[in-house]
Amino acid sequence: MSDRPYTLLSCSVSLDGYLGDRKPRLALSNEADLDRVDDVRASCDAIMVGAATVRTDNPRLLVRSPARRERRRARGLAPSPMKITVTDRADLDARSNFFVAGEAEKLVYTPSSRVADACARLGPVATIVDGGGRVRMRRLSEDLADRGVERLMVEGGGTIHTQFLTAGLADELHLVVAPFFVGDSRAPRFVEDGRFPWNKDRRATLADVERLGDVVLLRYALSDRYED
Numbered sequence: 001m002s003d004r005p006y007t008l009l010s011c012s013v014s015l016d017g018y019l020g021d022r023k024p025r026l027a028l029s030n031e032a033d034l035d036r037v038d039d040v041r042a043s044c045d046a047i048m049v050g051a052a053t054v055r056t057d058n059p060r061l062l063v064r065s066p067a068r069r070e071r072r073r074a075r076g077l078a079p080s081p082m083k084i085t086v087t088d089r090a091d092l093d094a095r096s097n098f099f100v101a102g103e104a105e106k107l108v109y110t111p112s113s114r115v116a117d118a119c120a121r122l123g124p125v126a127t128i129v130d131g132g133g134r135v136r137m138r139r140l141s142e143d144l145a146d147r148g149v150e151r152l153m154v155e156g157g158g159t160i161h162t163q164f165l166t167a168g169l170a171d172e173l174h175l176v177v178a179p180f181f182v183g184d185s186r187a188p189r190f191v192e193d194g195r196f197p198w199n200k201d202r203r204a205t206l207a208d209v210e211r212l213g214d215v216v217l218l219r220y221a222l223s224d225r226y227e228d
């Protein structure tokens with residue numbers, strides 16, 4: 001088995017590169033794209049989002065299509081993938097959809113200093129994982145591989161995408177561009193500042209472009225593990 005899961009980053013952005021507009025769940029995607037995302041989810045062992053996304057968007061992170069859920073069951077899998085989040089403050093609501101929706105295991109990575117607090121709040125609804133002094137995505141990825149996760153879908157937000165990209169842990173990026181502007185520099189962006197492996201001297205490989213109604217999907221191959 002590999003030392004880390006095959007890792008696919010997925011998000012939708014506005015024309016000016018924002019993930020949202022500072023209110024919950026800005027609809028950047030459309031029905032055709034949501035169905036595509038559902039298909040990608042169904043193909044993965046685990047889905048990860050940051051704690052701010054759990055708090056702000058309250059996502060369920062389930063496979064929606066009954067046919068896809070049934071196909072997973074037939075393969076001996078839970079109908080939806082395992083859910084992963086990471087938090088420093090451990091200030092998450094145990095009643096949020098992340099924790100209550102779906103049968104699959106939920107993992108919460110948090111620094112050693114926050115484990116007791118996280119167990120008290122979330123112990124009944126999730127497995128709390130000690131992430132060490134500071135949770136680093138490489139160590140988290142290796143731990144996921146040890147737990148049998150071979151294919152990980154990272155659905156944001158920006159701080160999480162930034163850490164996977166700057167650490168060189170992303171194999172594939174699905175970037176959907178919606179046809180409108182947010183126009184608010186205080187809104188969350190696809191990534192924060194950082195040193196990215198792809199720059200003017202090392203351009204990422206554009207593997208595919210697909211039009212889905214009024215949005216466009218850009219697929220980038222970010223490592224030599226890229227699965228066409």
Ligand SMILES: NC(=O)c1ccc[n+]([C@@H]2O[C@H](COP(=O)([O-])OP(=O)(O)OC[C@H]3O[C@@H](n4cnc5c(N)ncnc54)[C@H](OP(=O)(O)O)[C@@H]3O)[C@@H](O)[C@H]2O)c1
Binds near residue numbers: 010052111160
């Ligand atoms: N358009 C899309 O495709 C899409 C997808 C997802 C989210 N979004 C949007 O993105 C926004 C949220 O993105 P965001 O960048 O602000 O936040 P985020 O990445 O969802 O979550 C950030 C939080 O994750 C925790 N965290 C991140 N790295 C950590 C580490 N190494 N160790 C411990 N904890 C860590 C911290 O949680 P604590 O604060 O709990 O310590 C941090 O505040 C929302 O507006 C949401 O709607 C859009």
